[in-house]
Amino acid sequence: MEAVAQQIPLEHFLVLSAILFSIGVYGVLTRRNAVLIIMSVELMLNAASINMVAFAAYTSPAAFTGIIFAIFIITIAAAEVGLALAIILRIFRNRGTANVDEVNALKW
Amino acid sequence: MTVAQGIFYLIAALAVAGGLGVVLARNTVYAALFLILALLAVAGIYILLASEFLALVQVLIYAGAITVLLLFALMLTRVGDLEETMVGAQWPLAVVASILLVGLLITTIATSDWPGDADGMITRIPFETLGEALFRQWAVPFEIASLVLLIALVGAIVLARDEEGDVEEAE
Structure with missing residues (x-):
């Protein structure tokens, strides 16, 4: 395991994370189904977690704060998905759609 | 190319393929299954970075629990207009935006001077x-x-x- 850092520079992990994040952004911008938007948000959260863990491993191995951060990110993501899906179910029951463009009751 | 590099590029390719599958698949259930692929690949990245605990949590909570929850939500909100909610009308703009974003991020990463590369050790x-x-x-x-x-x-x-x-x- 110790040899990994000499063979793979930190930048490789950062570029992978940037690509995954941009894919997530594309998904959030194009998908109109609320559940699929949540999936793209999960991709973006994972990209951020890769950054955290890579920085923890490369720049401050003794403190490993990044790993603790990633654990909290996963916890909050679980809470977020549970709550978001409850809201989507409620919207679906009231309005019969999961299309975010049709949920425009607050729009003038 | 060393073994570690080969493994990294394989896992990275799987993660990117899974991510593209999530945003491009025409079938919602396929998108959820592609999400599992991407999340498992991220767990592999965690193992490469010597964080086994995070990899375990990733497989158990993300690939297991959260994806099942998403599949349940997909099942419960099955509607007739599913096909037309897959891709919005503004997708060309979204392509431009995300390509600009990834270009900006990669230029920043390439031109920045990152600390901590000197000793080249990852402690478990x-x-x-x-x-x-x-x-x-x-x-x-x-x-x-x-x-x-x-x-x-x-x-x-x-x-x-x-x-x-x-x-x-x-x-």
Whole structure:
């Protein structure tokens, strides 16, 4: 395991994370189904977690704060998905759609 | 190319393929299955970075629990207009935006000088050290996170169940 850092520079992990994040952004911008938007948000959260863990491993191995951060990110993501899906179910029951463009009751 | 590099590029390719599958698949269930692929690949990245605990949590919570939850939501919100909700009309703009974003990020990463590359060692954090840090140094954030989870789940139950009060009022 110790040899990994000499063979793979930190930048490789950062570029992978940037690509995954941009894919997530594309998904959030194009998908109109609320559940699929949540999936793209999960991709973006994972990209951020890769950054955290890579920085923890490369720049401050003794403190490993990044790993603790990633654990909290996963916890909050679980809470977020549970709550978001409850809201989507409620919207679906009231309005019969999961299309975010049709949920425009607050729009003038 | 060394073995570690080969493994990294394989896992990275799997993660990117899974991510592209999530945003491009025409079938919602396929998108969820591609999400599992991407999440498992990210777990592989965690193992390459010597964080086994995170990889375990990723497989159990993300690839297991959260994806099942998403599949349930997909099942419960099956509607006729599913096909037309897959891709919005502004997708060319979204392509431009995300390509600009990835270009900007990669240029920044390539031109920045990152610290900590000198010794080139990744230390493995044992489970005991991680647990002790989580329950001593990070005890307050940990308790707040558990409170957030509790409130979110109670809120989810309250939101998702049928309100009996409404039915009585209707009668």
